[in-house]
Amino acid sequence: MLAVPAALALLLAIDARSQLSTLERRREAEALAARLLADQERSVFDELQRAEEAVVRAQQELVRVEKERVAAERALAASAAAEAEASARLDQRLVELRPRLAARARAGSSGELAVLLSAPTLAELVKRHYLLDLVLRRDATLVSGARRAWGERERARAASQAEAARLADVAGSLKEYREQAGARREERETLLAALRTARGFHERAAAEAATQARALAAFVATLPPRGEVRAGGGGFATRRGRLRLPANGTITVGFGKVVNPRFNTVTVQHGLDVEAPSGAPVVAVAAGRVVHAGWFKGYGNLVIVDHGDGFHTLVAHLGSMRTAMGEEVAAGDLLGTVGDSGSLKGPYLYFELREKGRPVDPRPWLEHGP
Numbered sequence: 001m002l003a004v005p006a007a008l009a010l011l012l013a014i015d016a017r018s019q020l021s022t023l024e025r026r027r028e029a030e031a032l033a034a035r036l037l038a039d040q041e042r043s044v045f046d047e048l049q050r051a052e053e054a055v056v057r058a059q060q061e062l063v064r065v066e067k068e069r070v071a072a073e074r075a076l077a078a079s080a081a082a083e084a085e086a087s088a089r090l091d092q093r094l095v096e097l098r099p100r101l102a103a104r105a106r107a108g109s110s111g112e113l114a115v116l117l118s119a120p121t122l123a124e125l126v127k128r129h130y131l132l133d134l135v136l137r138r139d140a141t142l143v144s145g146a147r148r149a150w151g152e153r154e155r156a157r158a159a160s161q162a163e164a165a166r167l168a169d170v171a172g173s174l175k176e177y178r179e180q181a182g183a184r185r186e187e188r189e190t191l192l193a194a195l196r197t198a199r200g201f202h203e204r205a206a207a208e209a210a211t212q213a214r215a216l217a218a219f220v221a222t223l224p225p226r227g228e229v230r231a232g233g234g235g236f237a238t239r240r241g242r243l244r245l246p247a248n249g250t251i252t253v254g255f256g257k258v259v260n261p262r263f264n265t266v267t268v269q270h271g272l273d274v275e276a277p278s279g280a281p282v283v284a285v286a287a288g289r290v291v292h293a294g295w296f297k298g299y300g301n302l303v304i305v306d307h308g309d310g311f312h313t314l315v316a317h318l319g320s321m322r323t324a325m326g327e328e329v330a331a332g333d334l335l336g337t338v339g340d341s342g343s344l345k346g347p348y349l350y351f352e353l354r355e356k357g358r359p360v361d362p363r364p365w366l367e368h369g370p
Contacts, residue, residue, distance in 0.1 A: 044205045045212065045298045045342065051188035052300075052341060058184045062174070069170045076163040083156035090149035096142055192344060205344055206260075206267050212298030213270055220304065220312055221357040223291050236286055236307040243285045243365045246315050247338055247349045249276030255361035270359035271314065271352030278347035280338040282315050284329040293325050293335075299350065300342025303335045314352040317343040 119125035245251075253273035259266055288307040296302040301318035319339020323329065340347040353362040 044208050044344075048188070048191065048342065048344070049295070049297065051184070051191055054184040055188055062178055065170060065174045069167070069174055072163060072167040072170050076160065076167055079156060079160040079163045083153065083160050086149060086153035086156045090146065090153050093142065093146040093149045096145075192346075203265060206265055209267065209298055209344075212296075213268070216296065216299065216314075217270075217357065217359070219292075219296070220314075220354055223304070223306065223312070225310065235309045236288075236311040237309055239286055240365050242367050243362075244367055245274055246285055246313070246335070246351055247274055247276040247280050247282045249274040249280070249338075249349065251275075251363075252348070255359075255363065271350055272362055273345070274349040274351055276338045276347075276349050278319060278338055278340065281334055282318060282336045282338060282349060284331055284333045284335055285313055286331045288313075288329060290323050290325055290327045290329060290335075293321050293323050293327075295342070298342060301336065301339065305329060305335070310356040312352075312354045312357075314350075314354070316350040316352075317341055317348060319347070 119128050251272050252275045253269055255269055255272060257266055258269045282303075284305055286305075286307050288305040290303060291306045291312070292302060292304040294302065296316070299314075299316035301321050302314060302316045303318065303321060303323060304312055304314050306312055315335060317338075317340060318336035319341060321336040322334045323336065329335070338347055338349050351362060353360050353365060
C-alpha cells in the first residue's frame, strides 16, 4: 500500500490536474467569446442572435436533408419493389414463350410451308393458313410482351441504382449538416458559458440588457391604446389577484432589483423569471389582442398582448410562437412554447405586466398572491 503522505500527494496532484483542466476550458471559452465580440461596436445580444440564427439555419437544413433521406429511402424501396415485379413479369413471359420457341426450333425454317403444302384440299389449305396466322400472331404477342417486360425490368433496375446513389449522397450530406449544427450549437453554448463566467462579459451583457429594457419600454409606449375591454364580468383591472402564470413553473427571479451572486452586480428586473421546461406551453393570461409577435433584441421571440384599459402582458424568450400580430386571444389560448431564444440564462420564461406602459410587479396579480 502507498504511504499516507504519498497517497495524499497523489490525490492532490489529481485534484490539481482537474482544476487546471477546468480553468483551461474556461479560458478557451472566454477566448472564443472575446474573438466573437472583438469588435467593440458589436452587441452581445446581436452576437447571440447571430449564433442562434446559425443554429436555427443548421437545424432547418438538418430537418430538410433528413426529410430528403426518408424520401430517398421510400423511393429506393418503391424502385426495388418495381424491379422485383418487373422481374416476375419477365419470368412469367419467358415461361409462356419458352415452349413456343422450342416448337418453332423443332419445326425449322420451313415448318410452316410444309404444313401448308401437305394440305389435301384447297379448303384445308385455307384453314391451315388461318390457324398458322393465329399461332404466329400469338407468338409475336408473347415475344413483344417479353421484350416489354425486359425493358421494364431494366428501367426499374436503373431507377433502383439511381435512388441508391442518391441515398448515399443524402446520407453524406446529412452527416455534414449534423456536424455543422453541432458546431453552431457548441459555438453558441461557448459564448453563453463565457458570458456567465467572465465578469467583463457579464457586465457588458447586463448594461446592454438595461438598454434593451428601455428600448422595450419605448416600444410599448408607441403601441396604440385599445380602449376599455369588458370580458368575464369586467375589465382587466378586475382580474387582480386572479391571474395564473402563463406557463406552469416556478418563479425564480422576482420584480425589482436583483443582485448577481457571482459578480455582485445589481440589475433591475421589470418582470418575473419563470423556470419551466423547454417546450412547455405558454398561454395568454387574459383575453386581448396580440400587438407584437416576433423577435425583439435582448428578449428573443416576444409576444405582447393588449388587454385593454392600458394593460399589456409580455412573454419572452419563447422557443416558438403560435400566434400572430392582430390575432384576438382568449384566456388560456396558446401563444407559444418555453425556450431560450435571446436568453443568456438558458430555457426559461420571462413574464412582464405593464400598466399604461409602466412595468408593475405581476405577483400581486397572481391568484396565489405575492
